[in-house]
Ligand SMILES: Nc1ncnc2c1ncn2[C@@H]1O[C@H](COP(=O)(O)OP(=O)(O)OP(=O)(O)O)[C@@H](O)[C@H]1O
């Protein structure tokens with residue numbers, strides 16, 4: 001089991017879009033995939049037209065309240081969701097103790113049924129995001145391809161580093177930065193990518209996600225872009241991203 005959280009305090013950079021489509025892609029590649037929403041906004045559920053207030057399944061608030069076993073909602077073959085709603089806000093101001101609540105759950109093996117677990121987080125520097133970072137094996141920072149976004153990436157990296165320094169026995173790996181909402185190759189865009197490359201080197205993911213109307217529209221139809229647009233460029237972008245991440249995290253090939 002590998003656990004990856006998507007973090008960035010900057011709003012609207014594509015955390016939810018990426019985590020939904022990437023997790024859907026892994027499930028379609030045959031990996032048993034769990035998506036956990038830790039954002040009080042509950043956008044993952046809205047994206048997937050899933051009732052975030054269902055009481056018959058585990059929600060993200062339950063994870064903080066002595067759950068011993070999880071019962072996620074079923075989305076599709078190999079694809080499960082622990083949704084979030086506003087109730088999780090009450091866990092947003094807790095101080096991280098040495099050994100977070102979510103980390104303890106993970107160590108107890110609660111997520112071991114899954115090949116891969118993705119976590120969506122709110123656009124804040126809050127203890128919910130710290131919880132996510134601390135219990136992850138890897139964390140990924142998405143950014144828009146805008147000049148000012150470089151600052152947001154730096155702040156997110158610093159927040160993660162500070163969190164990890166103050167929490168003993170945690171060792172998630174910084175998976176890297178994924179560029180989202182790329183417009184066509186203008187000169188200023190190339191300068192931007194070059195600058196990011198210089199700062200990040202290896203940590204800038206090779207796969208870059210284009211700005212596409214279909215991506216913005218897909219939640220309207222409660223479908224991932226992958227369901228919506230099987231043969232198109234977007235399918236291959238998320239497939240490439242999944243392959244790149246598989247390699248970076250050392251996930252075994254699925255022999256199906
Ligand atoms: N590659 C893309 N092409 C077009 N639209 C996109 C793309 N990525 C994201 N969007 C749109 O940008 C908006 C913000 O995306 P999203 O909700 O995924 O960001 P977020 O980082 O999760 O936001 P928040 O910080 O509020 O949780 C959404 O309307 C989404 O549809």
Ligand SMILES: [Mg+2]
Nearest residue numbers: 015016039043
């Ligand atoms: Mg979001």
